[in-house]
Amino acid sequence: MLVLSNTNAQPLTFFLTGIPGLRAALVWISIPFCLLYIIALSGNSMILFVILREQSLHEPMYYFLSILSTTDLTLSLCTLSTTLGVFWFEARAITLNACIAQMFFLHGFMFMESGVLLAMAFDRFVAICDPLRCSTILTNTRIAQIGGGMLIRNFADMLPVVLLVKRLSFCSSTVLSLSYCYHVDLIQLSCTDNRINSILGLIALFSTTGFDCPCILLSYVLIIRSALSIASSEGQQKAFNTCISHISAVAIFYIPLISLSLVHRYGHSAPPFVHTIMANVFLLIPPVLNPIIYSVKTKQIRKAIVKVLIQKWLQM
Template sequence: AVLGTVNDTKFTLAVFLLTGISQQEDIHLWISIIFCLMYVLSIVGNSVILFIIKTDPSLHEPMYIFLSMLAVTDLGLSIATMPTILGIYLFNSREIGLDSCFAQLFFIHSLSIIESSVLLLMAFDRFIAICNPLRYASILTPPRIAKMGLVLLLRGVALAFPFPFLLKRFQYCQADVLSHSYCLHQDVMKMACSDITVNSIYGLFIIVSTVGLDSLLILLSYVMILKTVLSITSHAECLKALSTCISHVCAILVFYMPVIGLSLIHRFGKSFSPLLQSLLGYVYMLVPPLMNPIVYSMKSKHLRVRIIKVFIK
């Protein structure tokens, strides 16, 4: 009995080992330079967008307020993953304690849910702007936008909140090497030597009720947008209306495709190579925060002009 207790304690106090890109240790320095550059561009890009939207009163419109919410979420995701990803490639620091791991996965999952919610709100914004333009200002008032922001924040925190507690009750006696350079619930739960049915069901519920539901509602809003746009007789007006959605469609594809791919690999991907899983994990974490500021600043002339002014001064 005493021996069992000692062993149990050992399992409970275990550390996990994070994984870089396997069999590529000799080029870790080059990979670290690429990742450092991506993080710098993500943080600078999103910070500049936030600064411009905050300081320019003409950008205090619903579309730009939602964009600033997206930028805050992307900054959060970059900050949540940066210590462990750069730690591996710069210092070969692979160990992470259980509590640090649970804290990191809470922030990653809650921010991912929030990002999905923000993309849904942005689809709603485009839907109102194109399908009901006369009521746009009266529907998307600042107090209503603030309430929407609060609801999506609470939704992200509330749905991700059980994850650390569901994982904390386990003892970990499996191989302690995780699949990624950061902690994810679906990855950590496989390390447990207990029954993970509850975690598995809750994880599936989260995916279906956030990514599944949000992407369905976004698709529905775009069906309505297309229906409205195609009824416009003027070809130029039709293209102009659709062009306002291009950056949002890019943001949706960049976010949802890696999320769905990674979820499928973790659930059914015994046959997939670890390299594909690892690369998809980096795309999921690093590409949306990097691409969103670039895509939106390229598509929005007003934003682009203000960014150029900031850097030319």
């Protein structure tokens, strides 16, 4: 059996996969994927632009939203080149080092998104449960510290994961099952013991999304309890309305993530293309829907976008 390792003279090359069984239709399938990428990139860029431009949006909630949009932009860019390269040009080859780099940023910013959603849940908790102290608790310095802390956490979680991939040796099969590099997908091709890699991957997952999700749920239990203590029904409705956008963002991140995990674990009878399409769409759902949700549900964002578009139209 041919054994390949990263210490060979020739760089180790892997081959990405489009959609199994639908190779002839890849060009047509790429059209909706391309449209989704365009929506994700343009939508999140617009959110970032209006938050930076409008002084009225320089508040904790919108600072966290700008971090979320930056994360979504990076997630989209992480897979854009390889996915469309496979679909359009059959550019399937990728070196191990490039694969590890993509995997580092892909997983790192997935964990970053989970952390941002937790930070936004904390912002909603403070705004509803202790509104008088909101400006003193969530200062610009503290928001920067939270963002920096999330980056450090993700870097510390992912660095040992990707470094240990370098020690693996791979057998003759170097065909990945997706159009981008995914940690579990890559280490499964190894013909050496990958238990440490699997354990580190699980530790990284549980120390990020596995920690963030229960904390988000706990914050909403406290938010609901605080909102229900408000005497007027109008006040209760106003409190809940401020959380709708964030609840939607949490749902479109965690529900596809859980669904994809369940399909991988229990959906063995499903055709291979179902797994591949779900894995590709999963990464596009939050970046595509988050700017739409916040544009529709948040009046300040909607007004700022309309103002920018009118100014651009008048300048033409």
